[in-house]
Amino acid sequence: MSKPVVVVPGLVRKDALAYLGEHVTIKQWTEKTKMPREILKEWLKEADALWSINNVTVDADLIADAPNLKVIAQASVGYDNVVIDDLTARQIPYGNTPDVLTESVAELAFTLVAAASRRVMENADFVKSGQWEQRPSNIKGKDLSRCTLGIIGLGNIGVSISRRARAFGMTVIYNNRKPRPDDKLYMVEYRDRDALYAESDVVLVVTPLTPETYHMIDKEAFKKMKKDALFVNVGRGKIVDTEALVWALNEGEIDYAALDVTDPEPLPADHPLLKTGKALVVPHIASFTDRTRRDMAMLTADNIILGVQGKPLKTCVNKEVNYKED
Numbered sequence: 001m002s003k004p005v006v007v008v009p010g011l012v013r014k015d016a017l018a019y020l021g022e023h024v025t026i027k028q029w030t031e032k033t034k035m036p037r038e039i040l041k042e043w044l045k046e047a048d049a050l051w052s053i054n055n056v057t058v059d060a061d062l063i064a065d066a067p068n069l070k071v072i073a074q075a076s077v078g079y080d081n082v083v084i085d086d087l088t089a090r091q092i093p094y095g096n097t098p099d100v101l102t103e104s105v106a107e108l109a110f111t112l113v114a115a116a117s118r119r120v121m122e123n124a125d126f127v128k129s130g131q132w133e134q135r136p137s138n139i140k141g142k143d144l145s146r147c148t149l150g151i152i153g154l155g156n157i158g159v160s161i162s163r164r165a166r167a168f169g170m171t172v173i174y175n176n177r178k179p180r181p182d183d184k185l186y187m188v189e190y191r192d193r194d195a196l197y198a199e200s201d202v203v204l205v206v207t208p209l210t211p212e213t214y215h216m217i218d219k220e221a222f223k224k225m226k227k228d229a230l231f232v233n234v235g236r237g238k239i240v241d242t243e244a245l246v247w248a249l250n251e252g253e254i255d256y257a258a259l260d261v262t263d264p265e266p267l268p269a270d271h272p273l274l275k276t277g278k279a280l281v282v283p284h285i286a287s288f289t290d291r292t293r294r295d296m297a298m299l300t301a302d303n304i305i306l307g308v309q310g311k312p313l314k315t316c317v318n319k320e321v322n323y324k325e326d
């Protein structure tokens with residue numbers, strides 16, 4: 001019997017691909033350029049599974065002529081490039097990779113908080129350029145132990161960030177659409193969004209990107225933050241209105257930004273955000289450690305292998321169509 005066919009429309013880790021290849025036939029786009037959507041649609045006509053990647057919009061149109069598709073999986077927690085309802089309508093389970101990256105993402109998020117609060121990058125640059133003594137005296141640090149961290153999106157990653165913040169002596173408040181019944185366990189207190197902006201020295205966003213969170217952080221939000229607030233985003237770039245962020249930094253509505261995610265991505269080197277001189281930006285690396293990327297890729301491969309066999313995925317977003325154990 002021939003093996004199921006899995007389409008991989010870009011580069012993914014070789015070790016996970018080798019493992020996947022023991023179970024299925026892989027059809028991979030290996031060009032450096034993005035796979036044209038029409039070619040992907042053509043390949044999907046014969047496919048049993050798709051290993052999606054975040055620059056591909058996965059929707060009803062993409063899979064319209066793919067009658068054999070049994071599963072789609074991607075190596076990320078966020079699935080804002082995927083129209084889940086379109087897959088559910090076709091009874092196709094979608095696997096993402098929660099949990100395995102939580103600690104790595106929290107570590108990077110807290111690294112941004114700590115580095116930005118002491119302006120580590122700028123100060124290191126003064127040393128490198130021979131300006132140890134000439135560094136401006138207005139670049140002062142914040143004592144995190146005297147600061148309140150406001151986390152918007154206290155989910156898996158938010159909780160993990162809150163633990164790190166408490167270890168640094170920070171007070172932690174949070175906002176979700178509704179309070180968590182277990183929040184006392186984490187020693188964090190719920191606030192509505194406006195109260196969180198008003199009280200926080202550090203505002204950190206780690207929600208998914210949804211129609212509700214798109215541009216949730218806009219001019220009005222920045223106006224409600226403290227003038228010396230540090231703003232951190234590890235959720236998705238489009239949760240923030242980037243123009244409003246540039247405005248807020250230039251006008252002194254907030255003090256500084258530290259970002260793992262931006263809109264656009266990649267952020268061009270001449271982008272006005274970088275010209276503010278008040279932003280620490282890293283290129284979407286929060287889960288980028290060798291161990292974690294391996295775990296994410298292996299979990300994706302497992303979800304695909306299970307899916308093509310008609311078995312329940314390990315991690316499934318649209319659980320209502322996840323296959324049932326006999």
Ligand SMILES: NC(=O)C1=CN([C@@H]2O[C@H](COP(=O)(O)OP(=O)(O)OC[C@H]3O[C@@H](n4cnc5c(N)ncnc54)[C@H](OP(=O)(O)O)[C@@H]3O)[C@@H](O)[C@H]2O)C=CC1
Nearest residue numbers: 077078153154155156157176177178207208234235286287
């Ligand atoms: N930078 C990076 O490399 C990475 C970024 N991410 C991003 O982080 C996101 C969160 O991941 P994770 O913690 O695992 O996910 P979870 O689902 O565990 O947590 C998401 C949290 O966001 C809250 N939330 C959702 N919508 C809103 C809203 N409108 N307002 C306020 N809070 C909201 C949810 O609470 P409630 O439902 O009660 O509102 C929940 O607590 C991902 O979706 C992804 O976009 C994830 C991994 C890596």
Ligand SMILES: O=CC(=O)O
Nearest residue numbers: 075076077078287
């Ligand atoms: O951005 C990364 C993710 O896992 O989501």
